Amino acid sequence: MKSSEQSKLVVSGVGVTSSIGQGKSEFTSALLEGKHNFSVMKRPGRQYSPSQKDNVDNLQQSTSFLGAEIPDLSMPDSIPKGLLRTASFSAQVALATLDEAWNDAKLHDVDPKRIGLIVGGSNFQQRELVQTHQAYQNRLPFVRPTYAMSFMDSDLCGLCSEVFGIRGFAYTLGGASASGQVAIIQAIQAVESGQVDVCIAMGALMDLSYWECQGFRALGAMGSDKYATEPALAARPFDQNRDGFIYGESCGVVVIERSSAISRKDIMLYARLSGCGMGMDGNRNPNPSLDGEVDVIETALNQSNLRAKDIDYINPHGTGSLIGDETELKAINLCGVSHAHINATKSIIGHGLSAAGAVEIIATLMQMKAGKLHPTRNLHDPMESSFNWVQSESITHKIKNALNMSMGFGGVNTAICLQNL
Amino acid sequence: MNKEQVFEVITRHVCEVIPKLEEYQFKFDDSMRDLGANSIDRSEIIMMTLESLSLNIPLIEIARAENMGELASILHEKL
Numbered sequence: 001m002k003s004s005e006q007s008k009l010v011v012s013g014v015g016v017t018s019s020i021g022q023g024k025s026e027f028t029s030a031l032l033e034g035k036h037n038f039s040v041m042k043r044p045g046r047q048y049s050p051s052q053k054d055n056v057d058n059l060q061q062s063t064s065f066l067g068a069e070i071p072d073l074s075m076p077d078s079i080p081k082g083l084l085r086t087a088s089f090s091a092q093v094a095l096a097t098l099d100e101a102w103n104d105a106k107l108h109d110v111d112p113k114r115i116g117l118i119v120g121g122s123n124f125q126q127r128e129l130v131q132t133h134q135a136y137q138n139r140l141p142f143v144r145p146t147y148a149m150s151f152m153d154s155d156l157c158g159l160c161s162e163v164f165g166i167r168g169f170a171y172t173l174g175g176a177s178a179s180g181q182v183a184i185i186q187a188i189q190a191v192e193s194g195q196v197d198v199c200i201a202m203g204a205l206m207d208l209s210y211w212e213c214q215g216f217r218a219l220g221a222m223g224s225d226k227y228a229t230e231p232a233l234a235a236r237p238f239d240q241n242r243d244g245f246i247y248g249e250s251c252g253v254v255v256i257e258r259s260s261a262i263s264r265k266d267i268m269l270y271a272r273l274s275g276c277g278m279g280m281d282g283n284r285n286p287n288p289s290l291d292g293e294v295d296v297i298e299t300a301l302n303q304s305n306l307r308a309k310d311i312d313y314i315n316p317h318g319t320g321s322l323i324g325d326e327t328e329l330k331a332i333n334l335c336g337v338s339h340a341h342i343n344a345t346k347s348i349i350g351h352g353l354s355a356a357g358a359v360e361i362i363a364t365l366m367q368m369k370a371g372k373l374h375p376t377r378n379l380h381d382p383m384e385s386s387f388n389w390v391q392s393e394s395i396t397h398k399i400k401n402a403l404n405m406s407m408g409f410g411g412v413n414t415a416i417c418l419q420n421l
Numbered sequence: 422m423n424k425e426q427v428f429e430v431i432t433r434h435v436c437e438v439i440p441k442l443e444e445y446q447f448k449f450d451d452s453m454r455d456l457g458a459n460s461i462d463r464s465e466i467i468m469m470t471l472e473s474l475s476l477n478i479p480l481i482e483i484a485r486a487e488n489m490g491e492l493a494s495i496l497h498e499k500l
Contacts, residue, residue, distance in 0.1 A: 081440040082438060082439055082440055082441075082462075085437060085438065086465070139472065141471075141477045142468060142471060142472035142477075143468075144465055144468055144469070145461060145464040145465050145468055146461065146465055149461075
């Protein structure tokens with residue numbers, strides 16, 4: 001990001017769908033109250049159910065993965081019902097969430113050829129695929145023709161561009177758990193370069209099946225052995241008793257454009273995107289890198305022309321991972337930003353994986369607007385007591401400069417600075 | 422199952438794919454194309470109908486149907 005240009009980039013619209021609410025106002029009030037919806041997951045295809053097989057050995061394989069699911073998805077009337085029949089759950093949530101952001105930024109008044117869409121995430125429709133494979137296992141000749149369209153992640157681009165009339169560009173991009181932020185960084189670059197006037201960045205809902213849940217558990221990334229019977233206690237980033245991330249369904253959409261180019265009336269600007277950084281560790285594995293995290297934080301600060309002491313709020317990646325949380329706190333310390341207020345959005349909504357980076361940027365923007373910081377659930381015994389944690393209750397604080405981080409498997413590090421307007 | 426019942430299965434799936442036709446009174450000489458079904462919609466409706474009827478036949482055999490009534494007749498013969 002060139003410093004002469006960066007001050008002009010703003011967020012002009014948001015949309016969010018999560019386990020604690022659909023739409024920014026429901027989401028924000030639940031976030032500030034620290035409401036949650038963690039339980040043993042119930043959505044079809046999320047648990048391995050032994051009744052599916054008659055093999056007695058399978059009875060011992062039943063699962064009870066914990067997570068936070070979206071309770072009721074409400075679809076806007078403007079979205080054609082005929083399309084929804086063949087749209088995956090990820091796609092339906094994407095359409096509903098984009099609808100909010102689209103109206104928020106009044107994009108119907110923008111030349112559709114000057115609007116781009118970047119959908120962050122890859123392989124995010126796994127549960128739908130498992131459901132289809134299971135349903136047609138013994139009826140292969142009857143597989144629906146539309147499966148050839150819907151199995152692709154890029155179907156979200158097709159659906160969104162058809163429903164909203166986007167004519168600039170639309171593509172998906174993968175950055176594991178940093179996908180949402182990578183999409184935002186790419187959207188910043190698309191507006192900066194003049195490729196489009198408005199770029200929409202989405203963190204798509206990663207719809208895990210029991211296969212991915214089992215894989216994450218086997219890897220030691222997903223909790224919770226400690227809190228298997230107490231789902232409400234399982235998501236606990238930065239707590240001494242954390243034992244891995246707890247999944248949460250979510251989707252976030254952020255609209256990015258230059259403030260100087262906005263001629264539409266009554267557009268609420270959320271914040272300035274003052275700087276960002278992205279870097280790879282050169283490591284295929286899930287383990288984090290202190291150097292990699294420090295680098296992107298410093299890049300984001302430098303691009304923002306900010307000193308470490310100017311940051312007064314941090315929305316960290318904070319998953320509840322044993323090594324991940326530890327490394328992140330070290331990076332915050334090394335970068336000299338440990339004085340800032342810090343909380344963990346994943347303690348309330350869980351880890352949205354591909355969606356997390358975008359949803360947490362929205363959580364930051366909403367806290368900025370509200371003048372309040374949300375609590376961190378289950379942070380009873382913080383790993384670093386010297387940090388400025390927001391623990392059990394929300395606090396009043398007017399954010400000036402926020403720092404937001406995401407990390408993804410495969411050595412992906414991202415950081416974004418947001419400045420209150 | 423008689424031809425009328427096969428026709429009802431087809432119309433049920435047409436409505437699933439094109440919800441705005443839910444109130445429409447279907448006739449044998451209706452063409453799915455004229456009712457607004459594009460080629461993807463039509464192949465989807467045919468596959469759903471074949472599945473409902475447990476009919477595993479080559480799609481080429483139903484390609485000659487000119488309207489929904491003819492489609493019902495061809496499928497009925499294969500039952």
